[in-house]
Amino acid sequence: TLWAQEPTFESSAGLVTLAGGIPNGSHVFDGIVTSITFRTRTPGGAEITFDQSNTSVHLNDGLGTSLPIAFKEGVFQISETTFITITSPTHPDENKWYKNNSFTVNWGYSSDSKYSYVLSEDQDEVPDNKPEYSEGVVTFPDLEDGIFYFILREQSADSEPWQVVGKRRVMIDSQPPLPISALVSQDDQLFGGKFFLIFSTVDKVSGVDHYDIVEGGSTHTYVDSPYVLKDQTRQSGLTVKAFDKAGNIRLQIVKEAGQQISESSQYTLLIVIICVIIILLLFLYVGTKSRK
Incomplete structure (x- = not known):
């Protein structure tokens, strides 16, 4: 709707005034032009009428041809409602x-x-x-x-x-926040060169309420990211907990990339080392056999 005159409301006079239209017109039968919701102050009778001398409807024919209107009044009896707790x-x-x-x-x-x-x-x-x-x-x-x-x-x-x-x-909200993204980092320009933890997540329904950090045997509540590690040797366990507004918890045990090798990475590294040793032994065996 494009308003030629924005709707105005004069409560003391009981008057609503508006003027508007729809680009390219409206091709409907028994269509609703607009709707107004009234809120009553006291019980009793109420009447809604149109100011016939200042109310009109026009065709979308390029000329704005005025249409004949049949006006109807609305008479209402407003009763007091008793609300139930x-x-x-x-x-x-x-x-x-x-x-x-x-x-x-x-x-x-x-x-x-x-x-x-x-x-x-x-x-x-x-x-x-x-x-x-x-x-x-x-x-x-x-x-x-x-x-x-x-x-x-x-x-x-x-x-x-x-x-x-x-x-x-x-x-x-019955579901916990999404998995937590967490990373331990260090920058000489930040926090005096100390190691710190960056973490974040989202909760799609109620929203994230707060984070807790468990470092070693200590729990630090309502922590913000970034979090400067208390143990700069990085030997203590480090866990992030995210709480949403319904009390659901998402827990993330932090893997310190570049500082600690996860269990799966240890197995991979062990296999690589074994393969290298086998290849070296084969080279030594072939070389010794060739000299003979």
Whole structure:
């Protein structure tokens, strides 16, 4: 949409003004031109009308030909909604990430009411009007990682309308951060020439919360990269731990490239040395035999 006049809202006057169009026009029947969401302040009646003298729709015919419009008023009766408190024994803080992917919710159930609910990634989704047979407790097992919203709808009596009466958010991250990249390095221009550790990873869902370093028998918490080694002889064991915001942990035992040879590299080197010795022995044997 291109706005010839950006939408303006005058709450005190109860007035919305806008003017816009779509490049190349719109070829639809019963299409929605625009939508406006109103938030009420108090219960009671409300009426929405168009200013007919200042409202028009035009053809995309190069001339902007005005079309005839049939105006309809909207009359609404706004009632006060009583919200129900929704709690969760499995995920008690809806602003916190959890690794548990089985989500349970509770609410104050009334046998005189009917309830409908949905668990959705869209916090604005509205449950349908089909009653769910649950006495105030629902469990959603094996959820995927992400942010979900439990939305509860109630009909307090058969003659009453259905209303959304509560929402509850749950944030789940059951997987640890990705494998940690870690490297021990040394530069005469940095940290007085001392050895230091560079490390990093990412967590795709909740994000990395902090790192811990285990060096020798000591644990250093909430460490930033780069980390200057306490043991500059590099004889102590060195491990990096990455924690995401749900408490999942990724652990990486550091292999000091160029300083320590891994077990697999030791086997490879041993094979190479044996092959070299065999070749030298063959040369010595052939040379001795030739002289004879």
